[in-house]
Amino acid sequence: MSDNRVRTALHWLLGAWLVLVIAAAFFWAPAAAGFKGESSRIVFFHVPQAWVAVLAFCVNLIASLRYLRTRDPLDDARAAAAARLGLVFSLLATVTGSIFAHVMWNSFWNWDPREISIAILLLIYAAYFALREAVPDEERRASLSAAYAILAFVTMPFLVFVVPRIYWSLHPDTIIGATGKLKMQMDPRMLQTLFASLVGFTGLFFWLYTLDVRLARVRLARQAREEA
């Protein structure tokens, strides 16, 4: 009972926090210099989405590793829930980034290293679910997708750290400067908003994640009851 009350309170807190973040993004933080018009405001949503996509990938890895140890169907459900959210958020980050890129650089897609890493993350999530779809048996589906998630994670550091370095060296005539993204002109108020948004999106992720896991728990419990 009190557990439920804490949960309800947290939900309200999260909702209020996100409303504040949205308000701050549009009315409190200034538009960054060097961006066209008000376009910089998308950063407050774009960056947290990309962060959540990466976070989901890590949660998925941990749940997968745990599944292989415990063989608990709930751990598989955790991995799947994280991957589902990861898919959604990497899609959102790609779309917002793409809109942003269109405004800033007049092109939706530029093969920028960040675009590539998020695209690969999308492909990994898509592959993960393609694999799950292809295995009807539940236990086998769980262990195969756990194995794949671990394998995919091994390649991630190379994507994030090694490949961009090489890639840039191949592109002397890049569209964006080699200094990378526009980190520099961050007004303190912008930084605060961005940080608040990061916290808010992380909270949103965990809320959705626990919802999905609770749903899975109910489903598994009902299954167990039906057998008995």
Add this chain to the structure above:
Amino acid sequence: MAAVSVEFTKVAKRFGTRTVLAAVSGALRPGSVLVVAGPNGAGKSTLLNLLAGVLRPSRGEVSHRRGGADLPRSEWCEHLGMASPDMAVYEELSALENLRFFGRLRGHATSDAAITALLETLGLPAREQRRAVGTYSSGMKQRVKLAQAVLHEPAVLLLDEPSSNLDAAGHDAVAGLVARFRPLAAVAVATNDPREIAWGDARLELAL
């Protein structure tokens, strides 16, 4: 041949929401033959797969024990032999090549002469042994499968419908095989054939 026994206690197997086996217990002990009987779909093959470790029980426990200690999983393949309708040997290799391969895999060095002799006792004449298994008749394939199961003198022998597709001589050869392994190995035979029920010292009757 080490003495290995297999114990299964309250083993249950579900596929999705279907319960195929509900809390079956028993044991395979060296020197005895367990016949697993029951109508089609009763779960005989499922039980054998659980004993072989090919399937994982949904509940309950299967343990392979040698001299009071658990047999480590990495050694199961040396001590277990199995033949079943859903296992095949390599169709592009000959019977001889197949058995050479399976012998080597199990670290059981077997001379070609010994393989040939084994296949002959199972009723596959030497002149047929160097032809690709893909060209064999259904009964000839079954004999190669059986040879694969017993080549390494396993301590636990699991036979699922061992005389399917076999003629009368083949049936006798299987009976001979069971008699040969009875003294030392733990044998389980899953069968639909009333004649084979008599082979067992113990009998486990599964119901639908």
Add this chain to the structure above:
Amino acid sequence: MAAVSVEFTKVAKRFGTRTVLAAVSGALRPGSVLVVAGPNGAGKSTLLNLLAGVLRPSRGEVSHRRGGADLPRSEWCEHLGMASPDMAVYEELSALENLRFFGRLRGHATSDAAITALLETLGLPAREQRRAVGTYSSGMKQRVKLAQAVLHEPAVLLLDEPSSNLDAAGHDAVAGLVARFRPLAAVAVATNDPREIAWGDARLELAL
């Protein structure tokens, strides 16, 4: 059901340099059951494949005749039914879907109720019929294969080891099937099972 008979005269089959059948003659006539017997590897399945037109004889002739005239090849599939150990149905489809498909292919419109009834007489209960065949036990698969062979009421029915993998009830169901087709169709049964030899009006014993 049209009356079709199959005559084979001096049929021989070689694979490479091996002669498997040397000049076998006989006939399948409506109203009678031919049992093809002989040890494993004698050529029973090969003969049935020749009669079905799946294999071409090396020498000799196989003719399908209806009312004095040759049955055109394009109509064989409507009038022929066959089950054998090397034929499978689609594992990703259910029994019902498989039979719907084979019925439609043969231009033989069959209601779901009729399919369900047929499978039930063969011993596959209705509640199992909507599950993918890949999850069936060996005996359940065999029942679906048999249903596939007889669904379109063929005039020529070729059964190769029809009761392999079946339990006692299944064996009786096959006997019932043969009895049902005996009056009108031309039936051939290739078998290793001594109990099935009695089903034949005629018997063809192949030797190795």
Add this chain to the structure above:
Amino acid sequence: MRASSLLSESLAVLGKELTSEVRSRVALNAIGLFGITTLVVVAYQIGPYQIQEKDRPYLLSALLWVILFFAATSGLARVFVKEEDAHTAKTLRLAARPLAVFAGKYLFNLILLAALFTLIVPLYCALMGYEVRGLAGLALVLAAGAVALSASSTIVAAIISRASGSTTLFAILSVPLVLPLLVMLIQGTRAAAGSVELAAVLPALQGIVSLGGALLIVSVFLFPVVWHE
């Protein structure tokens, strides 16, 4: 009577293929995903900006067809091999007339290809910055290409399934058949990209349609031979 029953039998085969694919769930979305990943590899490695402005019309049309061909190859080959692998080929052979089998499998391949094309082509144009001016011309070329490619794929898939089949062998056998086709398709695509006029694609289209038609007709006659030993 005969023709209508042939149609119904072909549709039965097509229906079975579709359910099977959907059931094994490596279905259409997988072939699409495969196309996309291929596209990403190529686009990422070669990218739109690597190619000089003046090389674009030529290179981009060639690359598009190489990708489509790869994606098609890996999916279509299985259509008969899987019957042999699963030992259902003999059952099917005894139950259906060869023409119905061929027609059903052909239609299935055609549907797969059409789905692949509608998915990949727009994406390719967007990712690689490929501007096609004659959309109607492109659509015609793609349609004719699908008809021809699936004819050649279907018959070659049947051939290799009989020779202890493998997807690899399929690719080998189909390339000599497909090479002239690909050349004409590339030409046609390039023509469509360069001009709004339908007339621009006509020469290539004629070639594609006649080669595709020839392949289809020959396949229909060849198929019973391949199918029955």
Add this chain to the structure above:
Amino acid sequence: MRASSLLSESLAVLGKELTSEVRSRVALNAIGLFGITTLVVVAYQIGPYQIQEKDRPYLLSALLWVILFFAATSGLARVFVKEEDAHTAKTLRLAARPLAVFAGKYLFNLILLAALFTLIVPLYCALMGYEVRGLAGLALVLAAGAVALSASSTIVAAIISRASGSTTLFAILSVPLVLPLLVMLIQGTRAAAGSVELAAVLPALQGIVSLGGALLIVSVFLFPVVWHE
């Protein structure tokens, strides 16, 4: 004792694979031919003269690896799927330790890849007019690439064999794993092409070897999970 018997068991698996492949005629030359035909399509359509002088080092190395990767895909994927198709997987599972199976299949894929590389790379260089100055560097890059690619192919092949596997799924699963590898391989190849010095390929080689090593080690640990359920 244990280690030497593991070696002998792995070699037994490798030997079986080699005989089987030669027997079923999907042999080494088949995978090679696939590479060659692909190469012909690309060389014929894109050719050496379509590419501007200054783009060559980059485009040619990228194209080479795209071809090699796709040629490899169709061959390497079958290594476990064929066991499931033929119902021999259960027999093998009961007879061999997982590590021996993985090692044998890995070595087999490595041999296939090595054969493919020795066949395609010289041909590609000749057909496309690709001049490589650091041959030793190229050889090192190719060797490291084969080791890494066959690790990822073998484990992915094992995964898809337990799903309702197809080549399509294979490509979908392996592309994200292999993409960073491909980027490094392309970079290494370009470095080798540009300079006689071995040092030029070192940075790329380090990346390839470490990713390849990581994939191999993780695969060895994951394989038993994939293989036994």
